[in-house]
Amino acid sequence: MAVNTEAYKKIKAELDSRGVTLVAVSKTKPASDIQQLYNLGHRDFGENYVQELVEKESLLPKDIRWHFIGHLQSNKVKYIAPFVHLIHGVDSLKLLKEINKQALKNNLVINCLLQVHIAQEETKFGMDKNDLIEIEKSNQTTTEMKYIKLQGLMGMASFSDDMQKVRNEFKSLKHLFDKYFLLLTPGSPLATLSMGMSSDYKIAIEEGSTMVRIGSLLFGERNYTTS
Numbered sequence: 308m309a310v311n312t313e314a315y316k317k318i319k320a321e322l323d324s325r326g327v328t329l330v331a332v333s334k335t336k337p338a339s340d341i342q343q344l345y346n347l348g349h350r351d352f353g354e355n356y357v358q359e360l361v362e363k364e365s366l367l368p369k370d371i372r373w374h375f376i377g378h379l380q381s382n383k384v385k386y387i388a389p390f391v392h393l394i395h396g397v398d399s400l401k402l403l404k405e406i407n408k409q410a411l412k413n414n415l416v417i418n419c420l421l422q423v424h425i426a427q428e429e430t431k432f433g434m435d436k437n438d439l440i441e442i443e444k445s446n447q448t449t450t451e452m453k454y455i456k457l458q459g460l461m462g463m464a465s466f467s468d469d470m471q472k473v474r475n476e477f478k479s480l481k482h483l484f485d486k487y488f489l490l491l492t493p494g495s496p497l498a499t500l501s502m503g504m505s506s507d508y509k510i511a512i513e514e515g516s517t518m519v520r521i522g523s524l525l526f527g528e529r530n531y532t533t534s
C-alpha cells in the first residue's frame with residue numbers, strides 16, 4: 308500500500324488553517340513510507356512500540372520529531388530518551404520520575420503529555436481527574452523534576468460509531484485541560500491538547516484539540532498479521 312499523498316496534502320492544509328499540529332502515525336509501516344512524507348516536508352511522526360521506534364530512528368533523517376504515543380513501560384524509557392521529541396502517554400508519577408531521570412542522564416529536557424482516561428472502555432490507559440489533582444498538589448513536577456516539561460494532555464475516545472459519545476468524551480478532556488492542566492503550567496499558554504485520530508479528528512478539533520494523531524488515513528489500513 309502506497310502512502311496517500313493526496314489525503315496528506317488535504318488534511319495538512321485543513322489542519323494548518325486551524326493551527327492544529329499533525330502527527331503522522333507510522334506504526335507498523337516501513338521506513339520508506341515515512342521517508343515519502345518526509346520528502347513532502349513532514350517532520351512529526353508517531354510510533355507506539357519502543358523497539359520499532361528505535362529501529363526507524365536509526366534509519367531516517369535526524370530532524371524528524373518523533374512522538375511516542377503508546378503505553379510506555381518505565382524500563383524502556385532509556386531507549387528513546389536520547390532522541391524522543393514528545394511522549395504522549397504518561398500515565399503515572401512513577402513514569403514521569405523515570406523520564407526525568409533518563410533526561411538528566413542525557414542532559415536534556417523531555418516534553419511530556421499526561422494521558423487522561425476519557426473512554427468508557429476499560430482497556431485504555433490513563434489518569435483520571437484525581438490523579439491530575441494529585442500531581443498538581445505534589446508540586447514535584449514543577450520543582451523537583453527539572454528535566455521534564457509537561458506540555459499538556461492526551462486522550463483517546465472510545466472506538467464507537469456513536470459520535471455524540473465520542474464528542475462528549477473529548478469535551479470532558481477539554482474541560483480537564485482548561486480546569487486542571489493550565490494550573491500545572493502557569494505561564495505556558497502554548498499548552499498541547501492531543502486528541503483525535505483518523506475516525507474522529509474533525510470532532511476533536513471542534514472540541515478544542517491542538518494536535519491530532521492520524522495513521523490510517525495517510526498510510527492506509529494497518530495489517531497486523533504479516534510482518
Ligand SMILES: *Cc1c(COP(=O)(O)O)cnc(C)c1O
Pocket residue numbers: 332334355376377463503504505506520521522523524
Ligand atoms: C494507532 C494510533 C493512532 C492512529 O490511529 P488511526 O486510526 O490509524 O488514525 C492515534 N493515536 C494512538 C495512541 C494510536 O495508537
